[in-house]
Every structure is written in C-alpha cells, then in structure tokens.
Amino acid sequence: MLATATQRSATRYAFIAAFGGFVFGLDAANLSGAIRYISALFALDSFEVGLVATCSIVGVIVALFFTGWLCERFGRKKILLAIALAYSLSSILSALAVNFEMLVIGRFIGGVAFASITVSAMYIGEIAPADERGRFVSMSQLLIVLGSLVAFIVNYFLVKSLPTSTLFTEQNVWRYMLGFELIANVIWVASLLTVPESPRWLMGKGRREDALLVFRRTIPDRQIPATIADVEASIAEEARQRPLAQLRELFSRPYGYVIAIGAVYAVVQGATGMNAVLFFAPMVFEQIGMSVEDSFFQTIILGGTAVLGTIIAILFVEKWGRRFLTIAGLTLIFVAHLSTWHGFDSAKYRIDESAIAAIAEQGVDSSKLAPLSGRTYDSDVALKRDLASVYSMQELPLVTGPVINSTIDINPIFVLFGIFAFYAAFNLSIGPIMWVIFSEIFPNAVRSVAMPFVALVQTIAGFIISYFFPWQLENFGAASTFLIFAIVAGIGVAVMAFILPETKGKSIEQLERELVRG
Numbered sequence: 001m002l003a004t005a006t007q008r009s010a011t012r013y014a015f016i017a018a019f020g021g022f023v024f025g026l027d028a029a030n031l032s033g034a035i036r037y038i039s040a041l042f043a044l045d046s047f048e049v050g051l052v053a054t055c056s057i058v059g060v061i062v063a064l065f066f067t068g069w070l071c072e073r074f075g076r077k078k079i080l081l082a083i084a085l086a087y088s089l090s091s092i093l094s095a096l097a098v099n100f101e102m103l104v105i106g107r108f109i110g111g112v113a114f115a116s117i118t119v120s121a122m123y124i125g126e127i128a129p130a131d132e133r134g135r136f137v138s139m140s141q142l143l144i145v146l147g148s149l150v151a152f153i154v155n156y157f158l159v160k161s162l163p164t165s166t167l168f169t170e171q172n173v174w175r176y177m178l179g180f181e182l183i184a185n186v187i188w189v190a191s192l193l194t195v196p197e198s199p200r201w202l203m204g205k206g207r208r209e210d211a212l213l214v215f216r217r218t219i220p221d222r223q224i225p226a227t228i229a230d231v232e233a234s235i236a237e238e239a240r241q242r243p244l245a246q247l248r249e250l251f252s253r254p255y256g257y258v259i260a261i262g263a264v265y266a267v268v269q270g271a272t273g274m275n276a277v278l279f280f281a282p283m284v285f286e287q288i289g290m291s292v293e294d295s296f297f298q299t300i301i302l303g304g305t306a307v308l309g310t311i312i313a314i315l316f317v318e319k320w321g322r323r324f325l326t327i328a329g330l331t332l333i334f335v336a337h338l339s340t341w342h343g344f345d346s347a348k349y350r351i352d353e354s355a356i357a358a359i360a361e362q363g364v365d366s367s368k369l370a371p372l373s374g375r376t377y378d379s380d381v382a383l384k385r386d387l388a389s390v391y392s393m394q395e396l397p398l399v400t401g402p403v404i405n406s407t408i409d410i411n412p413i414f415v416l417f418g419i420f421a422f423y424a425a426f427n428l429s430i431g432p433i434m435w436v437i438f439s440e441i442f443p444n445a446v447r448s449v450a451m452p453f454v455a456l457v458q459t460i461a462g463f464i465i466s467y468f469f470p471w472q473l474e475n476f477g478a479a480s481t482f483l484i485f486a487i488v489a490g491i492g493v494a495v496m497a498f499i500l501p502e503t504k505g506k507s508i509e510q511l512e513r514e515l516v517r518g
Helices: 003-044 046-074 078-093 102-111 116-127 133-161 171-180 183-191 197-206 208-218 222-236 243-251 253-271 276-280 281-286 292-320 321-347 353-361 368-373 380-390 396-407 413-426 431-439 445-477 478-499 509-514
Strands: 348-350
Touching: 003 046, 003 078, 003 102, 003 116, 003 133, 003 171, 003 208, 003 396, 046 102, 046 116, 046 197, 046 321, 046 445, 078 102, 078 116, 078 171, 078 183, 078 276, 078 445, 102 413, 116 133, 116 197, 116 445, 116 478, 133 171, 133 222, 133 276, 133 292, 133 431, 183 368, 197 208, 197 222, 197 281, 222 253, 222 445, 222 478, 222 509, 243 276, 243 445, 253 431, 253 445, 253 478, 276 321, 276 413, 281 396, 292 321, 292 396, 292 413, 292 431, 321 368, 321 396, 321 413, 321 431, 321 478, 348 396, 368 380, 380 396, 413 431, 431 445, 431 478, 431 509, 445 509
Parallel strands: none
Antiparallel strands: none
C-alpha cells in the first residue's frame, strides 16, 4: 500500500510540474490557427510571419542563460511558479495586441515561460524513482500534445463559426484563439502551490529533514537510504564547484561523451521540423488543396495522432528503452518526410475559368485572377509569386488557401501519410525521449548548467527551422522544404545508432559512473 501511495504522490507532482507543457501546446497550436488572420490584419511578409511564430523561441534562448542559476538560487518550485505567471502575462498581451510590435513582445514573454519544459524535466528527474523516470519525464510531451489538441479543436470551431457569428470576425477571431490559454494558466498557478520542492535541491541547501519528508512521499522507504547516500555524494562534489566551474567541468574531457549525446540529440530533435509543422499546421494542409475549414479540421486529427504516439511512448519507454524508440522513430520520420516531399514534388497547379469560378464561390475576389487565366504551374513557388503580383499583402494570407484548393492537381495520400506519420513518430520517440535522456545523462555536479545548455542547442535548432519555414515555403516550395527535413532525419538515424547508449532503469548516479567516470 505504501508503494502505491508514493507512486500516486510522485505521479501527481510530476503531472503538475509538467503542466507547463500543456500551456505551451495550447500556445503553439493556437498561434497556428491565428497566424493567417494576424498576417492579413498587420500585412506581414514571410519573415515577419516567421518572427511572430519564433519570437517565443528567442525568449526561450534568453531564459535558458538564467534558468540554471535561478533554479539553484530559488529552487525548482518557485521558478515554475514565476514561469506560470509569465505565461499569463504573455497570453494577455498577445490577445490584446494592437500592433505587430506588441504581439511580438507578448510572444517573447511566452517564450521566456517556455523554459518551464527544462525546469519541469529537471524537477521530475530529481523527484521520480529511477524505474519510473522515463514515464514521468515523457509526461511533459503528452501534455504538450494534449494542449495542442485542445487548441486545434477550439480553433476549428471558432473558424467554423465565422460565416454565421456576429461575435467572431476575421479581424478578431485570432484574439480569442490566443486568449483562450489564460484559463489553463490560472489552473497551473493554483496547482503548483500544492507541490513540494525538489528533495535534491533541499538537500543541497542543507534542509535534510525537509528532503526526507519529500522522499517519504515519493519513493518506497526501502529505497530512501541508498537514494540519500547517492544524493549526498553528488552534492558533496557539486558544492566544490561554482556555476562557471561547472561550465568548465561540463566541457572538460570526461564529459565529452554526454555532451556529444545531448548536443546531437538536441539538434536532430529541433531540426526535423516539428515546431514548423506545429506552428503552421493549417498552412501545410492548405498546400494540398484543402479548404480553410477542412485544413483546421485536419489539425484535430493531427493532434489526436500526436496524443496516441505520446501515450505509446509513455507506456513502452521503460520496456523498449530510449535507444530503440529513438532510432525507430527517426527512421519513420525520415520515411515520412520523403513521402511528403514526393507528394508535393508531383503537384501541378492550373488557373482556368472553372478554377476562377470555384475560387469566387469561396468568397474570394477572383476577378484579380483574370490576367493569370490559362497558366499552369509546376510548383507552388511560381503560383504564389504570381498571386503576390495581383493581391495585396493584406489579401494574400486569406486568398492563398482557396486558390490552391481550386487549382491544385495532386495525389494527397503521400502528403497526408507523411505529415501524420511524422507527427506520430516524433511524439512516440524523439519528442518525449529527448527530455528523458537529458534528465538522466547529466550528473548532479553539472546538471544546473547542462540542462539549460542542451535545451539551448535544441531551441536554436528549432528557431532556425521555424523562422525560415514561411520563407522556405515561399521561395523553395513545400517539396524542397520537406526534403531538407528528411535529410536531417536520415543523418540523425546514422549518428544516433552510433553514439546513443541505453539508459533505462539506471539511477542518475549509476549513469554518472558509467558515462562520465567509466
């Protein structure tokens, strides 16, 4: 009975700590629906669209320089509370933005708050039993995809109501999309008040009795003496080093192997395109000729696919192991991106009288297409270039989807398989597993600087991909963009097969002995 009680407590604390992932999922997926309306309202070019989507990632990059120090100074719980409040401020500023600059500031603050994923992984890694850590850390990814699914559902019904609603319009619907997450923010703040501080942090501050109380609530009594002994040994070593000394230690020769694992995993996870697809999901579905409403409905199915993949990862991460799930997932991602590339590469677009009539039925001013009638395009790049010559920047985000929908000749199966397979594979492998591995491979002596460092690498990779994604679609086309993602995934499979060890079922201290001192 005691073991069941401790497991329940540890699960509840891990769930609450990871709930920031739900808020992030809401935020990213809400933006994917709002971006077309924001682009039209503020007349944004492709780089400005990329900045709206990725300025939050810039916030992450800034926050990661301070996250480790703040966590060591004030504790994991207080920093998670501060992050939850920052999310609330971001939601308010974004929803009430009156110009592009105010929106960017709001999104940037939300990015600062996204550091919660790193802090949550740190907290969960320090509070969870070794044989359950994989499932608990994976919980963050599950909550991200659940948040995304909820946002996709809300966005769909908001867009579906536009033709008949007197409350929602194309000028204000995005404000409701971005403001919706404030509800989740309030719930998270209230829940965080009920969790204890990390026992490893408490012991590091000399609060041994407080730490013992937390251990008694989260792990079986028989494991407590050995756990405390391991933690005390790690803290004794850590106490001899200040943050700068920890950085020097982290980049010293003994840590070369774990740094290589962390950095390579971070680059591969960030550069395979998940943030790009998440931030611009409706835009991607529009590329295969779906109506606006249908493209938003497809995001709901996409969100459900992500939830299913993450649940599989959580259920089997301890059985199948981190290494198998990583390599298998990356292989499927490689195949998925190749399928998407092939689908887009074979697409043709033709503007004729029937297409112009169909575009007009969707509420678009199709008279401007008259000079383009009779033209056939071998790529979406050429089509969009001509559309930009006849429509204004305010009109273009709203008309591109209906035009593609009425002019495209494509076999959508390859693209749909590719997008859904990628989303499922990412969320059953490198999405959640990366954070599991990060929480395991770095010893306590360098954890407070190592976790932010590898998260910084992942964030920079994700930023570069997401920022240039709208520009790539405009200038390279969808086919070439997904071919680049496929190449990254293929390289990732080869490298991970060579360097990634198995870490399941081992304590942080045991992994330190094997990977660092080995």
